[in-house]
Amino acid sequence: METGQIRLNKVTGEWVIYAPSRRKRPQDFQQPSQDYSLKDNSRENCPFCQDKQKETETILLEIKDSQQNTWQTRVVANKFPALNFHDNPHRNLEGIYMAMSGYGHHEVVIESPDHQQTIATLALPEIEAIIETYRQRYLKLMEDKEIMMVIIFRNHGKAAGASLRHPHSQIIATSIVPSHRRIQEAEAQRYFDHWARCVYCDILEFEMKEKIRIIVENNLFVSFVPFAAEFPCEIWIMPKNHQADFGSITPQEKTAFATILKDSLSRLYYKLNNPDYNYVINTAARYKAEEPQLHWYCQIRPRLTTPAGFELGSGISINPSIPEVDAAFLRD
Amino acid sequence: METGQIRLNKVTGEWVIYAPSRRKRPQDFQQPSQDYSLKDNSRENCPFCQDKQKETETILLEIKDSQQNTWQTRVVANKFPALNFHDNPHRNLEGIYMAMSGYGHHEVVIESPDHQQTIATLALPEIEAIIETYRQRYLKLMEDKEIMMVIIFRNHGKAAGASLRHPHSQIIATSIVPSHRRIQEAEAQRYFDHWARCVYCDILEFEMKEKIRIIVENNLFVSFVPFAAEFPCEIWIMPKNHQADFGSITPQEKTAFATILKDSLSRLYYKLNNPDYNYVINTAARYKAEEPQLHWYCQIRPRLTTPAGFELGSGISINPSIPEVDAAFLRD
Secondary structure (H helix, E strand, O other): OOOOEEEEOOOOOOEEEEOHHHOOOHHHHOOOOOOOOOOOOOOOOOOOOOOHHHHHOOEEEEEEOOOOOOEEEEEEEOOOOOOOOOOOOOEEEEOOEEEEEOOEEEEEEEOOOOOOOOOOOOOHHHHHHHHHHHHHHHHHHHOOOOOOEEEEEEEEOHHHOOOOOOOEEEEEEEOOOOHHHHHHHHHHHHHHHHHOOOHHHHHHHHHHHHOOOEEEEOOOEEEEOOOOOOOOOOEEEEEOOOOOOHHHOOHHHHHHHHHHHHHHHHHHHHHOOOOOEEEEEEOOOOOOOOOOOOOOEEEEEEOOOOOOHHHHHHOOEEOOOOHHHHHHHHHO | OOOOEEEEOOOOOOEEEEOHHHOOOHHHHOOOOOOOOOOOOOOOOOOOOOOHHHHHOOEEEEEEOOOOOOEEEEEEEOOOOOOEOOOOOOEEEEOOEEEEEOEEEEEEEEOOOOOOOOOOOOOHHHHHHHHHHHHHHHHHHHOOOOOOEEEEEEEEOHHHOOOOOOOEEEEEEEOOOOHHHHHHHHHHHHHHHHHOOOHHHHHHHHHHHHOOOEEEEOOOEEEEOOOOOOOOOOEEEEEOOOOOOHHHOOHHHHHHHHHHHHHHHHHHHHHOOOOOEEEEEEOOOOOOOOOOOOOOEEEEEEOOOOOOHHHHHHOOEEOOOOHHHHHHHHHO
């Protein structure tokens, strides 16, 4: 009987089970069709198409193409916001419990005027415009002193929680820092106190030496499958230079990040036939941007498996795919 | 504009967002049909039907009905185990990372000989037999000194990760205690050090006084929607007496737990039209069974929403339903 393995995620402190009896090859996860399976796939009803949002909504940011002919990206308030900056961020007790009003910001980044595109199919300058949009809104939202954390994320496809086909991502800014984030900070702090090194920098150095989990790299970024990946074909994209704060990305890094993001998502798109996925940019909370032990990264999670009761109760993931096999599949 | 709310889960330390713009009523989550939507719904191919497992597998435990005519529950090894007790539990370093072989146990509890039933539709003595099965296997698995934690869970329906229609639950025993669990222990420890009280006992006392989140109770158990429920119609079932360890459940408690479990799941079944759900029994890890600050409970999570990129990146849940509204809906 083949031996199974359990691996520890150095960043989150959680374990992941790799079971030989449940093993699949990455190509087993190829999607049956290119159909997005979203209910409303028509341009006619799309709130992000053409100039519809101009009539009804405030455009928070617009980036034009180089000829200034048309808009490339637009940011608008989410019509169904999870949080609301008309509320206030004060905590209160409700009996023995703590609560607060739903203070925060919730914005939509419309990534292109073209309804049919996605990051894998957009041109590089268009993706650079998306990253620049993220950067500008990130810095703008951090000007609100009540905001403690900004989460930039993308839901692609129905299984990833998307309800609209038109290419878009979202930004949520909260006045709370979740326990989830503090735990990762504490893991990184303990590592730093032991080794006097950033754990993420050490992971990068080790991965670039080992090479077996690397998908692709350029002069400023590395894209790889993490050692204890929780999901099949999970991808982390990390800046090579130590940098806790996404907001301090340089123009050169912006281009390099856009390049490797397009490349990584294109590999998923073409090799797995456009699977649903989420990505999120994990960046430092307020007051942590200068910390020597934190490092921002983009985490891409294809939605190819269904977490069940065991994951709910234990926090342990069961991954039917092996990170080194996934990396080779995505690399070649 | 209606004010949103964010609530802190006292047990996990995580926050949950309740957004008015995303609000739904519990009845909006009613399922369209009674169909389980599982691929293989036929008795003919069912590995748990009739006496098929007798021919090929070791039956680890069998509980007969009171007339000793037929079996009520059976426990067999999972054919596609996540973990394996032929491996060994020793840790090793792989470069900078920690790993171990996939040591553990993975069993299936066949809950009834009847393919078409589920807990909501079984008779009380049949559910008592399931709880007794859990108890016996729990105690048996804890005899393996390498085992640190036993997770008893049930996946009901495709969206909850179930691949077979026949009523069953699963037990996974691990030689690791995940960070996820240690964090809840640390939260409970801090509360105990401050208040000299079990946080779960205080939650129970408060909920029984407030009544607004209670679904149903009997002399030994309470079923309620937690104050910071992560999911619509999430239910916690908790013993009224302080008890860290599921394995120490008494015969009276077994009957009372079976009664309230059937009642709670029946409310989901009839009021939401048989939704997919997971449940898990959260019980103390080894060496923690006597701790004054821990308390076992059964967590039921209906699968009515899709966690997306924001949840992945932040650990914060967005719940479109209000716990007090869910509780009233399930109670009445």
